Amino acid sequence: MKDHDDYGRIVIESSVPLSTHVEQHTALFLVRIRASRQFVIRRESFESRFVKSIGWAKGSDYYMVTVNASDPGFVHDHFSLTDPFRLIIDIGPPGRDKGKTGKIQPDPPKGKKAQDPDPPAQKPVKKSAAPGREPGEPPASPPSVPSQGIRTIVVDAGHGGLETGAEGKSGITEKDLTLPISKKLKSIIERNLAYRVVLTRDKDVDVSLDNRAAMANNNRAALFISVHVNGSSRKSARGSETFFLSLNATDEEARRLAYMENNSSEIGEKIGSDGEDDLMMILWDMAQSAFIKQSSQLAENIQDELNSLLGTKNRGIKQAPFKVLTGVACPAVLVEVAFISNPEEEKRLVDDAFQNRVAEAIYRGIANFIRKNPLE
Amino acid sequence: MDTKRLLIVVILVVAAAVLAFVFFRSGEEENTKQGKAEFAGEKDRPSEHPLPRKTVTLFFLSEKDSLLHPEEREITEDPSLVHMAMQTIQELLKGPQNGLLSALPYETKLREIFVTKEGTAYVDFSGEIQDDHISGSSAEIYTIFTIVNSLTFNFESIKRVFILVEGSEKETLAGHVDLSRPLLPRFDLVIN
Numbered sequence: 033m034k035d036h037d038d039y040g041r042i043v044i045e046s047s048v049p050l051s052t053h054v055e056q057h058t059a060l061f062l063v064r065i066r067a068s069r070q071f072v073i074r075r076e077s078f079e080s081r082f083v084k085s086i087g088w089a090k091g092s093d094y095y096m097v098t099v100n101a102s103d104p105g106f107v108h109d110h111f112s113l114t115d116p117f118r119l120i121i122d123i124g125p126p127g128r129d130k131g132k133t134g135k136i137q138p139d140p141p142k143g144k145k146a147q148d149p150d151p152p153a154q155k156p157v158k159k160s161a162a163p164g165r166e167p168g169e170p171p172a173s174p175p176s177v178p179s180q181g182i183r184t185i186v187v188d189a190g191h192g193g194l195e196t197g198a199e200g201k202s203g204i205t206e207k208d209l210t211l212p213i214s215k216k217l218k219s220i221i222e223r224n225l226a227y228r229v230v231l232t233r234d235k236d237v238d239v240s241l242d243n244r245a246a247m248a249n250n251n252r253a254a255l256f257i258s259v260h261v262n263g264s265s266r267k268s269a270r271g272s273e274t275f276f277l278s279l280n281a282t283d284e285e286a287r288r289l290a291y292m293e294n295n296s297s298e299i300g301e302k303i304g305s306d307g308e309d310d311l312m313m314i315l316w317d318m319a320q321s322a323f324i325k326q327s328s329q330l331a332e333n334i335q336d337e338l339n340s341l342l343g344t345k346n347r348g349i350k351q352a353p354f355k356v357l358t359g360v361a362c363p364a365v366l367v368e369v370a371f372i373s374n375p376e377e378e379k380r381l382v383d384d385a386f387q388n389r390v391a392e393a394i395y396r397g398i399a400n401f402i403r404k405n406p407l408e
Numbered sequence: 409m410d411t412k413r414l415l416i417v418v419i420l421v422v423a424a425a426v427l428a429f430v431f432f433r434s435g436e437e438e439n440t441k442q443g444k445a446e447f448a449g450e451k452d453r454p455s456e457h458p459l460p461r462k463t464v465t466l467f468f469l470s471e472k473d474s475l476l477h478p479e480e481r482e483i484t485e486d487p488s489l490v491h492m493a494m495q496t497i498q499e500l501l502k503g504p505q506n507g508l509l510s511a512l513p514y515e516t517k518l519r520e521i522f523v524t525k526e527g528t529a530y531v532d533f534s535g536e537i538q539d540d541h542i543s544g545s546s547a548e549i550y551t552i553f554t555i556v557n558s559l560t561f562n563f564e565s566i567k568r569v570f571i572l573v574e575g576s577e578k579e580t581l582a583g584h585v586d587l588s589r590p591l592l593p594r595f596d597l598v599i600n
Binding site: 104105190191195196197198199206241260261262263264265266267268269275347352353354355356358366368371372373 | 469470471472474509510511524528530542543544545546547549550570579580582583584585586587588591
């Protein structure tokens, strides 16, 4: 990837000829590469005014390179050269000089991504579904190493640090309530289930939404539970609800397609291996779409228990495009325990006994879900 | 010599005529293009007769339930989709008139709107929409979908909405709803 005056040029080079297809969805350019075999992929890091990130995903019989342009108004031109095969994609604002693309590329034969057809034991992603413990595939940066055979549940204490979340009349904020509830949930789960629990934070610190999802993926989590308390400008708003991700069927379609054709048990193998940030983020970006059905069941199980244990108003299970859920590669829900903006519920939320009941309810929901959906 | 000079004069006259023609034609084209321009610009339309009005439906919250409630408003009919979209959001920002509740922070201002050929409206708000937001999933969902629903409901050619703050893309408004991609309307949040 290299910037020129008024466009950025991406060169995809391969030692074998490739059949490619380029399409644009606003700022997202998708390059589909037909491939019946494994490729070894090398990438070069880059800085560009025209392209924010480049990632890739693997479909059943193709690879997809995703190029995120810096501006949705950008247009592209592409052409290919042979010996060696190169696909050249120029991205920039409309109305630039067209003649350029006709010229043979002036740039080096070393592209941003080079592919060799021979798969010399460089992490060939095989269809074998054995999750975890493949040689040479350690999780990238888990807070601690999972012990053999024990699965992880990631409990996400919403907000933290400067991100206070919603605020109650008394001045207490969302982040102050999600932490004790999450800690209580951790100890109940670890006491009763053969799972270890990783908290996305165990003190009052900022954790980015991407990192919260990353903790689930890097730990090969079985479940992801995000704990929040709600806020509304409606004084009367009250009750508990459990969310799972809603897919916003626009740009996602293409990405999801590529993803859904994969076996979801492969996800762990493709994520968190080579530490390349934009690669990981792109994959996480799509990850949750493969788990929507399970996530809705998990949400239902948890909501049922909240209803029977808390005596709060049942607001049901709902879908929303929550950022923290989008990249999680396992069943994932976001629990809105009650409304901090409602003075009555605020009082209950700060009460230790109520927090214990919340944790107990979420734990029971999880246990029911696991019972009905035994995890491998 | 003479014939040659005459020829040159003839060529010059023809060239001038052609140029003039092209100039006027392109001027006309420019005008029609501007009429349809999808970018906000200044309006200086002669107002010989009152401009036609268009009724739009806005969405607000109610204390009664956790749904969005419609409220109608009149805006000025305008050949520019962007101008009408901007009027609609301005009306939404003014807040409700019949006892409903606004889901937007009071001081929020609209900066700009543009709409792509594919039907994505980029709606750029001032920083207050984020800085003054009360946070909470519900509050955030309603802030976002009163905007998305109000635009997509009234303008068929707006299919989805990308919300920007101070000209740039944000991850979320207050920690929940993903703003890094365009959003489709959620009419399931509306009463009935």
